[in-house]
Amino acid sequence: DAGVIQSPRHEVTEMGQEVTLRCKPISGHDYLFWYRQTMMRGLELLIYFNNNVPIDDSGMPEDRFSAKMPNASFSTLKIQPSEPRDSAVYFCASSFRQGTSPLHFGNGTRLTVT
Amino acid sequence: AQSVTQPDIHITVSEGASLELRCNYSYGATPYLFWYVQSPGQGLQLLLKYFSGDTLVQGIKGFEAEFKRSQSSFNLRKPSVHWSDAAEYFCAVGNNNDMRFGAGTRLTVKP
Numbered sequence: 001d002a003g004v005i006q007s008p009r010h011e012v013t014e015m016g017q018e019v020t021l022r023c024k025p026i027s028g029h030d031y032l033f034w035y036r037q038t039m040m041r042g043l044e045l046l047i048y049f050n051n052n053v054p055i056d057d058s059g060m061p062e063d064r065f066s067a068k069m070p071n072a073s074f075s076t077l078k079i080q081p082s083e084p085r086d087s088a089v090y091f092c093a094s095s096f097r098q099g100t101s102p103l104h105f106g107n108g109t110r111l112t113v114t
Numbered sequence: 115a116q117s118v119t120q121p122d123i124h125i126t127v128s129e130g131a132s133l134e135l136r137c138n139y140s141y142g143a144t145p146y147l148f149w150y151v152q153s154p155g156q157g158l159q160l161l162l163k164y165f166s167g168d169t170l171v172q173g174i175k176g177f178e179a180e181f182k183r184s185q186s187s188f189n190l191r192k193p194s195v196h197w198s199d200a201a202e203y204f205c206a207v208g209n210n211n212d213m214r215f216g217a218g219t220r221l222t223v224k225p
Contacts (some may be wrong), residue, residue, distance in 0.1 A: 093157070
């Protein structure tokens with residue numbers, strides 16, 4: 001198994017531009033999670049999906065953030081328009097169950113907004 | 115609501131010395147407990163987990179953790195630290211609805 005695959009690994013963009021982060025979860029995992037990691041706030045859960053359906057998006061900072069999961073093997077996190085305070089490492093993770101089975105993390109996308 | 119506390123933000127140990135990273139949790143029932151490690155530039159990787167049964171659990175890379183219900187703790191240990199163990203370590207507690215992560219402990223290993 002290739003694990004959770006995220007792309008791109010690094011993204012540098014200018015303020016106001018649209019950014020799209022991509023994730024391919026592990027096959028057979030029913031849950032997909034998007035996290036954001038910063039020095040100041042640590043690891044924050046943004047949104048998670050169960051069987052491609054968004055279940056809890058209460059962690060999404062504001063309307064500029066949106067996430068989709070059109071099928072079981074692909075998810076996107078979009079920021080439009082991007083702002084410098086969005087600079088962080090964004091992780092995608094997947095698991096069999098919510099809370100009771102381990103999360104498998106991708107290697108993250110390091111986003112820098114100038 | 116469940117919560118996780120890792121009291122130590124940063125720990126430095128000498129290579130070959132023993133290690134203990136602390137984790138305390140708050141949860142009404144028996145929780146699902148996890149330790150993850152994050153090396154620079156990578157995502158979190160599962161070290162070990164506890165669901166039930168033997169309270170001493172073995173993980174990868176020579177790590178172990180002990181669940182102590184009376185102390186609401188799940189401390190991570192390693193008898194002899196290697197330079198490659200330098201990383202950030204996260205404790206997490208889960209139930210059927212949620213998984214919460216601690217703030218992490220950064221481990222530095224001195225030669």
